[in-house]
Amino acid sequence: MSTAEAPEDPPSARERDLLRRLATGTAGVVGDAFLRAMVRHLAAAFGAELAFIAEHLPAPAVGRVRVLVSWQNGVEMREGYEFDLDDSMPCAVVRREGLLVLPEGTCARFPDDRYVRDFGLDSYLGVALPGAGDEHVGYVALMSSTAIDPDEDELAVLKIFAARAGAEIERRRHQAALRTRDAEVAAARARVLDAADSERQRIGRDLHDGAQQRIVALGHLIGIARRKLGDDAEPVALELLERAHEEARLATDELRELARGLHPAGLTEKGLGSALEALAGRSPIPLHIDGLPERRLPAPVELTAFYLASEGLTNAVKYAQADVVRVDVSTRLGEAVVTLADDGRGGADATGGSGLAGLSDRVAALGGELLVESPPGRGTTLTATIPLAPWRSAHEPFLEFGHPDDGGRGERNIQAVLAGRKTLSVTLAREWELEGGAPRVGQRLPVMDHLGRRRATVEVVSVASVPFLDIDDDWLEPEDVGATTLEGWRSDRRGFYATIRDEMALLFGEPGWQFTDEEPMMLLWYRAVADERDVAPEAATR
Numbered sequence: 001m002s003t004a005e006a007p008e009d010p011p012s013a014r015e016r017d018l019l020r021r022l023a024t025g026t027a028g029v030v031g032d033a034f035l036r037a038m039v040r041h042l043a044a045a046f047g048a049e050l051a052f053i054a055e056h057l058p059a060p061a062v063g064r065v066r067v068l069v070s071w072q073n074g075v076e077m078r079e080g081y082e083f084d085l086d087d088s089m090p091c092a093v094v095r096r097e098g099l100l101v102l103p104e105g106t107c108a109r110f111p112d113d114r115y116v117r118d119f120g121l122d123s124y125l126g127v128a129l130p131g132a133g134d135e136h137v138g139y140v141a142l143m144s145s146t147a148i149d150p151d152e153d154e155l156a157v158l159k160i161f162a163a164r165a166g167a168e169i170e171r172r173r174h175q176a177a178l179r180t181r182d183a184e185v186a187a188a189r190a191r192v193l194d195a196a197d198s199e200r201q202r203i204g205r206d207l208h209d210g211a212q213q214r215i216v217a218l219g220h221l222i223g224i225a226r227r228k229l230g231d232d233a234e235p236v237a238l239e240l241l242e243r244a245h246e247e248a249r250l251a252t253d254e255l256r257e258l259a260r261g262l263h264p265a266g267l268t269e270k271g272l273g274s275a276l277e278a279l280a281g282r283s284p285i286p287l288h289i290d291g292l293p294e295r296r297l298p299a300p301v302e303l304t305a306f307y308l309a310s311e312g313l314t315n316a317v318k319y320a321q322a323d324v325v326r327v328d329v330s331t332r333l334g335e336a337v338v339t340l341a342d343d344g345r346g347g348a349d350a351t352g353g354s355g356l357a358g359l360s361d362r363v364a365a366l367g368g369e370l371l372v373e374s375p376p377g378r379g380t381t382l383t384a385t386i387p388l389a390p391w392r393s394a395h396e397p398f399l400e401f402g403h404p405d406d407g408g409r410g411e412r413n414i415q416a417v418l419a420g421r422k423t424l425s426v427t428l429a430r431e432w433e434l435e436g437g438a439p440r441v442g443q444r445l446p447v448m449d450h451l452g453r454r455r456a457t458v459e460v461v462s463v464a465s466v467p468f469l470d471i472d473d474d475w476l477e478p479e480d481v482g483a484t485t486l487e488g489w490r491s492d493r494r495g496f497y498a499t500i501r502d503e504m505a506l507l508f509g510e511p512g513w514q515f516t517d518e519e520p521m522m523l524l525w526y527r528a529v530a531d532e533r534d535v536a537p538e539a540a541t542r
Helices: 013-025 031-046 090-097 114-119 152-209 211-229 235-262 272-282 299-318 356-365 409-419 429-433 486-499 501-508
Strands: 050-056 064-072 082-084 099-102 123-130 136-144 287-291 325-332 335-342 369-373 380-387 399-401 424-428 444-449 454-467 520-529
Touching: 013 031, 013 152, 031 050, 031 064, 031 136, 031 152, 090 099, 090 123, 090 136, 114 136, 123 152, 136 152, 211 235, 272 287, 272 299, 299 325, 299 335, 299 356, 299 380, 356 369, 356 380, 399 409, 409 444, 409 454, 424 429, 429 520, 486 501
Parallel strands: 287 325, 399 444
Antiparallel strands: 050 064, 050 136, 064 082, 099 123, 123 136, 325 335, 335 380, 369 380, 424 520, 444 454, 454 520
């Protein structure tokens, strides 16, 4: 048998063990879960005290890296941590050469590396993560105070999994680019929608203040002329004046309806509830308002909800032969849900000329979705779901606790607020800027749960804005924020904001936003006060 035909050498026991660890530990997981599993099992296999995967940031941050996932045993390197690579770090060698194996001597070779120096991590293993092109997209690094000495077979296994990790990072970047593009498209569509709404409001105001008032005045003048002529005037002239007076009245009514259709009167000043009540008062069939949110919705969402109710009511009267229409507006999980249902004959076509297609486009422009259920003979139900985060406004600032997967933490925080045990919240100052600025001392704020229910009310006692890194025990105690240590709280906050980075980037309109130690934080001290609008604890648990 020739050399070319000889079988490959069987894998060594160490290689098989590493391959088994990684293959078993990362089976069936993708994304961050795969990266975390990879560093955890690599650390266990080589006895490392620190293992992490870092991403090389694209332009304009060339030369800077971000820690995506880390496994730590007494050596903290938090996820989301960023730093600049320089020649004092072994990681810079990995980027340049693709591989660095130092079973010992790392401390002597890189004395200025903080992690190497402070923790005595004398052994280093780094493998570059290949991208789609020739450049590396990141690297995986293991550091230890005892020797990490992989053989050639283990390095081959590492490179295989490094290639998969590189592919995961490329996938993350592609998804982030798509999200950014989608956010930019949605923002552009929303700007167009907002401009159109503003123009409609201006036209409606001009009609009301201009043409409508002139026609009203014309009607008054015709009435005065009719009375001055008296009953002995020419019958034809009197008839013409009566007709002119009636036409002026009809023109006034039509202009009033036209102006109201362009932009509902009172919506901006009084809110959605008032506009819907006015719509119900003009409706030829009963319009029941079954529910409204506890707080004002952002203006684009309120206007869309009104248009949905108005168009749905018009269709119910004109086409569905309905006897009653019901509207319900609620919030849940960061979304507004508008439901309009009638008891008519059904069979509505969302793609036809009923105006539903235009409503669907409007809801989509806000990043939402409109569902139409209209089985023949069983009525029509319109359900619009619209995200609230991109459209937050200064209407009634609020505190919110919890999310669906928090394990009950949000509910525990609300109960602590109600019991007076929780009197401080620390949030991004920029979030308050979207709500019209920092709350004032003495201002009352509703406390909402993640389902949009008003659970409590607090009165602001004190307010401060402090960079995240400067929040120390002069500002708060760990128990104030439900933590054991301040450093543990800081680590938890950094991880939390790294998790929701994409959501915050969309909220702030900054695709590249990321949480840093310099981020201004709003410290808000408060006390619970009674308010009849709050949902009772027993009702909230039903």
